[in-house]
Amino acid sequence: MTAKRDLALSAIATFGPHPLGHYIGGAPVAGTGASFDITEPGTGGLLGQATDASESELNAAVAAARDAFPAWSATPPEERRKILNKVADLIVARADEIAAVECLDAGQCWRFMSKAAIRGAENFRFFADRAPAAADGQALPTGDHLNVTTRKAIGPVAVITPWNTPFMLSTWKIAPALAAGCTVVHKPAEWSPYSARLLVEIAHEAGLPAGVFNAVNGLGETTGKRLTEHPDIKAVAFVGESSTGSAIMKQGADTLKRVHFELGGKNAVVVFEDADLDAALDAALFMIYSLNGQRCTSSSRLLVQRSVYPEFIARAAARVKKLKVGDPFDPATEVGPLIHPRHFGKVKSYMDIATGEGARIAAGGAPVAGTAGYFFQPTLFAEAEQSMRIAQEEIFGPVLTAIPFDDEADAIAKANDVQYGLAGYLWTRDLARALRVSEALDVGMVWVNSENVRHLPTPFGGTKASGIGRDGGDWSFDFYMETKNIALARGTHKVPRMGL
Numbered sequence: 487m488t489a490k491r492d493l494a495l496s497a498i499a500t501f502g503p504h505p506l507g508h509y510i511g512g513a514p515v516a517g518t519g520a521s522f523d524i525t526e527p528g529t530g531g532l533l534g535q536a537t538d539a540s541e542s543e544l545n546a547a548v549a550a551a552r553d554a555f556p557a558w559s560a561t562p563p564e565e566r567r568k569i570l571n572k573v574a575d576l577i578v579a580r581a582d583e584i585a586a587v588e589c590l591d592a593g594q595c596w597r598f599m600s601k602a603a604i605r606g607a608e609n610f611r612f613f614a615d616r617a618p619a620a621a622d623g624q625a626l627p628t629g630d631h632l633n634v635t636t637r638k639a640i641g642p643v644a645v646i647t648p649w650n651t652p653f654m655l656s657t658w659k660i661a662p663a664l665a666a667g668c669t670v671v672h673k674p675a676e677w678s679p680y681s682a683r684l685l686v687e688i689a690h691e692a693g694l695p696a697g698v699f700n701a702v703n704g705l706g707e708t709t710g711k712r713l714t715e716h717p718d719i720k721a722v723a724f725v726g727e728s729s730t731g732s733a734i735m736k737q738g739a740d741t742l743k744r745v746h747f748e749l750g751g752k753n754a755v756v757v758f759e760d761a762d763l764d765a766a767l768d769a770a771l772f773m774i775y776s777l778n779g780q781r782c783t784s785s786s787r788l789l790v791q792r793s794v795y796p797e798f799i800a801r802a803a804a805r806v807k808k809l810k811v812g813d814p815f816d817p818a819t820e821v822g823p824l825i826h827p828r829h830f831g832k833v834k835s836y837m838d839i840a841t842g843e844g845a846r847i848a849a850g851g852a853p854v855a856g857t858a859g860y861f862f863q864p865t866l867f868a869e870a871e872q873s874m875r876i877a878q879e880e881i882f883g884p885v886l887t888a889i890p891f892d893d894e895a896d897a898i899a900k901a902n903d904v905q906y907g908l909a910g911y912l913w914t915r916d917l918a919r920a921l922r923v924s925e926a927l928d929v930g931m932v933w934v935n936s937e938n939v940r941h942l943p944t945p946f947g948g949t950k951a952s953g954i955g956r957d958g959g960d961w962s963f964d965f966y967m968e969t970k971n972i973a974l975a976r977g978t979h980k981v982p983r984m985g986l
Contacts, residue, residue, distance in 0.1 A: 491815050498680045503516075505537045508537075508703060509702075510543070511550040517539060517703065520538045527822070528814050528859040539702040570661065570692075577607040595819050637963060639666050646706075650781060652678045653682070653684070656672065656674065657685065664698065671713060672699070746954060753908055761915060778821055789889050809864045833885065834862065836879075848868040906948070909929055912924060930945070
């Protein structure tokens with residue numbers, strides 16, 4: 487454990503003297519703006535500081551992306567493919583270092599982060615291999631014309647990523663942008679900026695031309711706002727809270743920016759009485775308590791058919807009480823600390839809200855005693871009702887709200903009765919019911935008899951307050967590229983004549 491933490495500290499020490507600055511035009515840049523603290527969730531101690539990009543530094547990053555765009559977008563796709571595959575190779579070579587940094591500044595558990603770095607490499611490899619066909623379109627013939635579609639990169643784009651699994655989510659956005667031929671200005675979350683710095687340095691070590699990929703640190707209300715308002719930024723890809731997505735849409739309105747949002751969720755896992763209850767329990771607990779409950783696709787609402795609800799919840803509570811909470815560097819740890827004292831306070835506040843509304847705390851419900859970091863007990867609320875705040879609001883922590891339902895119609899109504907619509911999970915052995923309920927759930931993604939298992943060519947995204955647009959496969963290229971139609975006349979149609 488100490489060796490892993492030392493590996494992370496050694497990695498961030500290579501970024502130079504603190505505060506952490508930016509990476510612009512292919513080189514590190516010392517920040518001149520106001521500094522802000524970066525804390526270690528596992529200890530509560532100060533890791534260092536980063537600087538909020540000044541207006542001139544932000545402008546320099548955008549200018550670098552703008553100036554690099556013509557050459558990068560004109561680079562043969564096979565050449566882009568080689569460079570991005572090299573990025574993937576270097577991510578794999580430094581996977582332990584990346585995972586250790588994620589444990590250090592994001593508080594995520596080693597058992598999950600050791601795989602997350604490899605996921606990041608897979609993202610780069612997947613989109614790298616699709617780069618040669620990214621511009622391909624369709625031939626759409628008619629009797630008099632041949633219509634041919636094609637796509638081209640939209641231009642410099644902003645990528646703004648969250649603090650929960652920062653490295654993997656950054657690759658999920660940046661890899662398709664680069665593969666499409668776009669240039670990037672990346673602003674990572676201020677609470678966990680270190681792995682983003684690793685990514686941009688790895689990308690340039692792999693041979694990415696200067697200015698193609700730039701990274702600036704800063705706060706949302708300053709650096710983030712300047713970035714989303716900048717006229718040279720053509721699109722914004724954002725992962726984070728729904729309220730922030732709304733603010734970004736307003737900020738980009740004057741320049742008619744294209745936006746792609748992956749926002750909040752209050753996802754339901756629906757368990758019918760005929761389900762494989764053992765597997766359903768395993769999946770439900772994994773999807774809320776892994777990643778410390780800080781996951782947009784977490785199954786934070788557990789809807790269980792009333793006939794099996796008491797036994798299922800009793801089994802769930804027993805399992806939750808046995809979850810191993812502790813040092814994120816310990817491979818045996820299942821739940822680590824929350825990201826930041828502000829977020830810790832938010833999660834803690836829902837304990838009084840829950841009991842005040844009449845829910846029962848069946849497990850957890852308090853901070854972990856005797857720890858200096860931001861550790862909170864994995865919590866299960868039972869006897870909850872759909873109208874309660876704990877069933878409506880995104881808590882984004884290791885907190886599960888269990889609600890009984892009566893029949894299929896009741897399950898669908900309760901599952902859909904939230905402002906969010908990212909994901910749904912459904913457990914039943916009845917195939918016809920699985921089809922009916924899947925189609926009725928107002929969400930962007932449904933997993934039937936499964937936890938969240940991502941297949942990269944499939945679309946990823948939500949409805950309602952959970953987002954706009956889809957990632958994955960060609961859906962990513964639809965965002966980062968403009969589609970053009972060219973109509974070629976066969977010389978057989980009659981052209982209208984006027985003014986004779």
